[in-house]
Amino acid sequence: MFGAPYSRSKRSSAQPMPDYRAGILDSEFGLKGRAVLEAGCFEGNHTVGLAQSGALVTAFDGRVENVVKTQVRCSFFAIKANIVYWNAETQKPGYIADRFDLLHHVGVLYHLSKPIAHLASLLPLIETGVLLDTHVADDMETQVDTFQGLEYRYANFREAGREPPFAGLTPSAQWIHSEDLLSTIRYFGFKNARIIEDRSEPNGKRVCIIASRN
Template sequence: MADAETLRDEVDRLAPWFHNIDLGHGIHTAPDHFLGDYPRFKYARFADALPADLTGKTVLDIGCNAGFYSVEMAKRGAARVVGIDSDDRYLAQARLASAALGFADVEFRNLSVYDVGALGEKFDLVIFMGVLYHLRHPLLALDLIREHVAGDLMLFQTMQQGSKAGWTPIEDHPFHTPGSYDPPAFFDDPDYPKMHFIEWRFAGDWTNWWAPNRAASEAMLRSAGFTIEAHPENEVYLCRVAPLPYAEHGPSAVYPAKGA
């Protein structure tokens, strides 16, 4: 009971938590989370898209927060899991939660997504969940992940707004609508890839800068050198590193039909 009391005191000391994690002893880190049992209920929707057995694999969790996904990958047998975040309180939460759950060997480091090259290695699976829309330079982040740390698979999620339809890319955009000086009509198509910029706050959070529609999310992933293997949940994609240079990979292999 003394251990449980100590654990509860540490959970309270590090509050507030954004990940509601069951630490045992009847202790949940965010039992009153405004989203419910988050992120567990969301993870249940796409967990089957990931390899069930990660034995011998390495995992990098970018923007790990309190370490929920890091621990889940360790549960699947990953040989090495590294979680990075730029918030020391989140990292302290992650270390506490992983140790309490018996995964103290999960590594946590204070590192920005823009500095992933400092890790000096590539990982079999990169988790990039709930980070893109908080970044000032989202496409740069994807480029850096592809160049420096993505060895095979990437689990990706971002907040999306607008159309949920797919879009077949136009190989060469005309400057005008043929026969007139009007701009091309496809830019006004709600399904066209769009990246909505949020100048002030979204849901009370000033770090929510971007809200792409589905087509924009998929276009950015492809342009950064990822193929989309699965789309198991509305905002979630399982991607694989595509051969570079990207143009030689063949657009027919990675571009979904519009509306698919």
Template sequence: MIDYQILYQTLRDHGADAWADILPEQLQSAFNPTRHGQLTRWLQAIDDLPELSLSQRVFNEDTVKIGTASDLGDISREQLTTVLKTFSPWRKGPYDLFGIDINTEWRSDWKWNRLKAHISPLKKRLVLDVGCGNGYHGWRMLGAGADLVVGIDPLMLNVMQFHLIRKLAGDVRHFVLPMGIEQIPNGLKAFDTVFSMGVLYHRRSPIDHLLELKDCLRPGGELILESLVVDGGPNEVLLPEHRYAHMRNVWFIPSCEALQGWLKRCGFSNIRLIDVTVTSTEEQRNTDWMDFKSLKDFLDPNDPNLTLEGHPAPKRAIFIAEK
């Protein structure tokens, strides 16, 4: 298991004692094998991996690269590939792990490239990544100079993928925790930068989510918010009756003007819309590492501008705002 002492101490150094005090118990509860049927098998697979010498760790390029094929040592390429496949499906990336290309469902680097020139420099910052998946963007944040990155995600498979990658990468100041933002104590006000990307529309109360994000930021801290959006004016919000692009847990999809209004109402300032992009079937697709249905299967076959349910096809916006 990961040694979390650096995380606990860094939280205390930033005045987040309220979380550092309860986090060990939260993690002990989350990693209880009885809470997930696959957890024991996943942890054993990670523990069985040998310690490998690294000739490279690259976090500042589109593909996160850890090691090379010549670093494999006591484990063969086929053996490592089998272990990596045990943790399928791989949704966020891409990764190159000891020469093994993990071609993930999402080209998460495209999203990073859309925002990286617009955010405040991450050098020496304490960063929170809410709904981080397997931590791909956290590695990019480290590559951009962040002092420490804390990712949170309630899906245990995502957390285990991160644990696997971190075992291969060695000791780094990057952690992914199996929890949601509601488990972070109120009034923390500790993080210099908070990311919430692809989360807002999954929340039953988007305003509460924005206030939770604000509560995690120190005064003057920066929020990077990415969400599905629809076209329209300041009062335009799509509330799907059932599914949206096959997803059941989509609640509110606002227009850019509406979302900007929500941010303002929640007390954020210097709000900027930096990007609006229609999600393409090149950015989100099925691959050998995620061989289930993907975006192309959830669009109207006669009109790719619509989802199967007749809603506008996925379009995403990125906002930056300050506390």
């Protein structure tokens, strides 16, 4: 274990490794030998767990410091993974492959100002399945927006700025209604998309979604 608590109320104790959501992805699809794209590696907790289960991990983050932290943690565990910088609201860089078996997407979507555009760029890269864990706008006052003909409900959420490590990189983010999030995932070919976990957290409602193309 390394690092320190962020505060008395947030990340005040060590996270379990591997995170249980890596286990969900493994039980649903099998991780051994799979090419996995991990969105938002943060400090490498998920990266290590995925790789320890046999996945071939490409992990990215929009904060350079998180890329470095993840590289350090993987080194401590003798884990080999491709850990790179990418701000997920920009065009995919050429050093990230065009095809992956699985997508591990935890704690990122609700920090994005254009989450549907982000999914539209990411989901076509994935051939088999997705695990997506995010806050949703089900219990919030929503507005309606469209992206390439896709209509969706969202709520604006103000981000805390660049300095706090848990904040997004834009002044505000869109939280999507869970029904419209499922519809978007299905639109991009993952017909079997379902919520497997629905929970309340201090900032609001959060869901975990599993989706597959078959």
